[in-house]
Amino acid sequence: MKEIESLKTNIIDNIDSQCKELFQLSHRIHDNPELGFEERKAASWLSEYLQNKGFQIETGIAGLATAFMATYGQGTPKVAVIAEYDALPKLGHACGHNIIATSSVGAGIAAKAAVDAFGGSIIVIGTPAEEIFGGKIDMVKAAVFDDMDIAMMVHPSTVNAATILALALNNLEVEFIGKPAHAAAHPYKGINALEAMILSFNNINSLRQHIKEDSRIHGIITDGGEAPNIIPSHSAGLFIIRSMDNVYLEELKDKVLNCFKGAAAATGATLKYRWEEKMYASMKNNMIMAGLFEKNMKSLGRIMEDLTPSYVIGSTDMGNVSQIVPSIHATVAIAPPNVTVHTSDFSAAAISEAGNKGLADAAKSMAMTIVDILGYPEILENIKKEFHSS
Ligand SMILES: [Zn+2]
Ligand SMILES: [Zn+2]
Known part of the structure; x- marks a missing residue:
């Protein structure tokens, strides 16, 4: 469809024009690392930015002071774009969550064009404390994700992949x-x-x-x-x-x-x-969503890992979300393969030029995937069929 292609061009331009602000926001969060459930600055900076771009903000979601929801549009389908922004003790942003937060915020803002064209709504969901307390587990329990149709996020990494193996x-x-x-x-x-x-x-x-x-x-x-x-x-x-x-x-x-x-x-x-009462669930990758995301990442010139994930990355509370909403947790390469997450080298990568490029490409690919899904209702039907059959 011609409309889809022109919307995607529009999205790429939108992210390019927001880039400077997104990079600044990303670096600011990186410079002010906050531990799980203490991410007051990050949560307020991100929601302020979204509010200035026309999103309605709700804070204190699920009784968590640093969780927020930023909504654009009304009604269904509801697309959740997940932002993480907690840091690690001593190491700061050595998991690069500053990139997760800002790429999701950028994607949500760019994807407004898809909502304007096709209807539905985009909800950027700020989910605190991924590293230590599994904030999304509380939010799943509080039914925050129950009426979402799909959910997505991108984590910085040393590889470009549309899926992960998380236990x-x-x-x-x-x-x-x-x-x-x-x-x-x-x-x-x-x-x-x-x-x-x-x-x-x-x-x-x-x-x-x-x-x-x-x-x-x-x-x-x-x-x-x-x-x-x-x-x-x-x-x-x-x-x-x-x-x-x-x-x-x-x-x-x-x-x-x-x-x-x-x-x-x-x-x-x-x-x-x-x-421990809170259990992390395994990641259920939605392969149709992953396929769309992969195609969009490739269109930006990124070389992708095999769609079927072959090695374990650990565990994430996004797994719990993926068990109730069709989801992807993709990764974008911001550092060479010899750099590992949760190290000071990875923290440096999270504000490097490659980190900024990763942020922009992740935002573009997520927003383009939202265009695909809102633009073709039958794709969303198939995503849901896959979700319920596996
Ligand atoms: Zn981590
Ligand atoms: Zn992480």
Whole structure:
């Protein structure tokens, strides 16, 4: 359709003309890193910018002070563009969320043209605390995404990809209570809580051979005793259990728990444990949306990874959104492959020229994908069919 092509040209021009402001906003957020649920500056700068471009702003979404929704247009289809803007302790914006935030804001503003042409609405949703608290999990629970038709975001990376493999996860806190005793004089009077913890690791390592390949179990010991001449009466650890399959994760959690229970029985220590209430879900990539996004990224000259993701990137709370709304969590390359996220090199990349280029290309590709979806109602129908059939 000719209209689609001219709208896409219009979008590219719109992002190019906004570039200077978007880069400034991105760098400003980068210069003022704020931890999860404390992103007051970022949330207000982003919503102010959107408000100046004609969006209606609501703040304090889902009871979260730094979550916001910025809406343009009315009615359906409702397109959610997701902005993350939290930083990491000590490392600042080493995950490049300044780019996620500003590319989504830029995309939302450029895609206004698609709403004007075809109807529907664009909602830029500010989702706090991706790194530590999984803010989107709270927002999913509060039904924020329930009436959205699709959702999308782009994370900076070292590769250009329309899809990701992100695992479901649950955190586990474990404690063993033993009994202290002099380690040389009366060791038989003690119950060794540290041995229970070490045994648990060994049990988990025995289990590891027999779990599904895309699963992960990893942990640390946070308390291992007071002194080498005292039988440790207390030990503690933090563990993360992950899998691609949300259902298999439940099965795996039982198996891991048995590793701790077995260690408790063997040593006589008492086990206490607590599963974190919030669980990250795995990413359900909508392949039709991914295909459109890929085509639009290619039109900007980017070379894309295979559409079927082949390696795990970790976990993200966008997984929880993707389980209830057809979604993509794409990536855009802003650094060479030897740079890894959550490092100071990646933080530098997030405000580099390549970072700025990534921001602009991500915004353009998302906005062009919105044009495709709002412009062809049958595409949206197929996106939903795929979502419900997989
Ligand atoms: Zn991160
Ligand atoms: Zn991140």
